[in-house]
Amino acid sequence: MQQYDYILVGQGIAGTMLGWFLQQAGQQVLVFDDARPASASRTAAGIINPVSGRRFETAWLYDMIYPFAGKTYRAMENALQISCFHERDIWNVWPSAQMRDAFAACPTPYSQQPREIRYAEELQQPFGAGIVKGANVQLGALLPAWRKTADVRTEHFDTEKLVLKEEGVEYENLRAKAVIFCEGVESPRNPWFGKLKFLPNKGEALIVALPFETTDIIKKSITLVPLDNERYWAGATFSWDYADAAPTAPARETLENQLRQLLKTDYQVLDHLAAIRPSGPDRRPMAGLHPRFPQVGIFNGMGSKGCSLAPWAADVLVKNLLQKAPLPPEIDIKRYFNALR
């Protein structure tokens, strides 16, 4: 029998962050990930936006979780010898005079009025624009780089083969203290966690070529994130009502309409992506061990904010697993089990 401290199922941003902090704490970790191409983390642009809504409210816990996320991504960049964390201006093109005025009326530490207009030749912006200080994480660089250095098996994990013992778990010839499921949209089918409330939603995005370059994120009803060589990620749609995870013609039409309303230039669609965001009804992470079967745990519910939430939530989950530090009640899965009673 091969002995590990923890087995993780899934290596999206959730499994990667949990694996990273467990490794940092000296734990032996084995990860199973079946590497499906259309996972949320393999589709997302990794935007970190401090404000949201019509009142530009600062995101939940942002003042604490953003510096922590930045520190974590920088440490991973160093350890893995990659570049993946990019602090960027988010150039918000106002769709109306009301939004422009609301931005001016609701200042935050992250918002700025531009000194001069950018992209006069490239964008239609009759109501002007505002700057929000944000970032993006290139998950396409981070996830494969961590995977190379960690003990990751490109294999499907079959819950039917998992045996819960008094002290830990057995899976084929493996033994561990616990299995933590970081399996994204698969969790509703998980035998131990399937009864938790999930509210997944589908997102679609395009990869487009545009005839200009920038380091900014450009945002209107569609968001453009620079990739490389005049290629941009352009997304995303949001839908609770979907048949499957495949790209759809109506979503492409919506995205192209939004592009045409934003751009003065031509564009070329290079690719069309789609995935399901693993979300809960309260849009907070779901973390912790099962109250009756502490040999299994879950780390999920990142919703549309995996890149800002996962580093902090993984760190507190590791402190909970190793030092029995209490989990913040907003992310502790006890909130669901208490409601099920």
Ligand SMILES: Cc1cc2nc3c(=O)[nH]c(=O)nc-3n(C[C@H](O)[C@H](O)[C@H](O)COP(=O)(O)OP(=O)(O)OC[C@H]3O[C@@H](n4cnc5c(N)ncnc54)[C@H](O)[C@@H]3O)c2cc1C
């Ligand atoms: C179109 C779109 C745009 C988005 N944009 C952003 C954004 O800009 N910023 C942001 O922060 N978030 C964004 N998100 C949300 C973000 O993608 C999610 O919050 C995050 O990726 C969820 O990560 P996860 O690790 O929980 O799940 P996933 O990324 O789904 O990872 C789960 C992993 O588990 C594996 N797996 C599942 N079951 C098994 C099994 N039984 N055995 C082996 N492997 C298994 C899968 O292959 C997968 O690799 C976006 C999402 C979408 C769809």
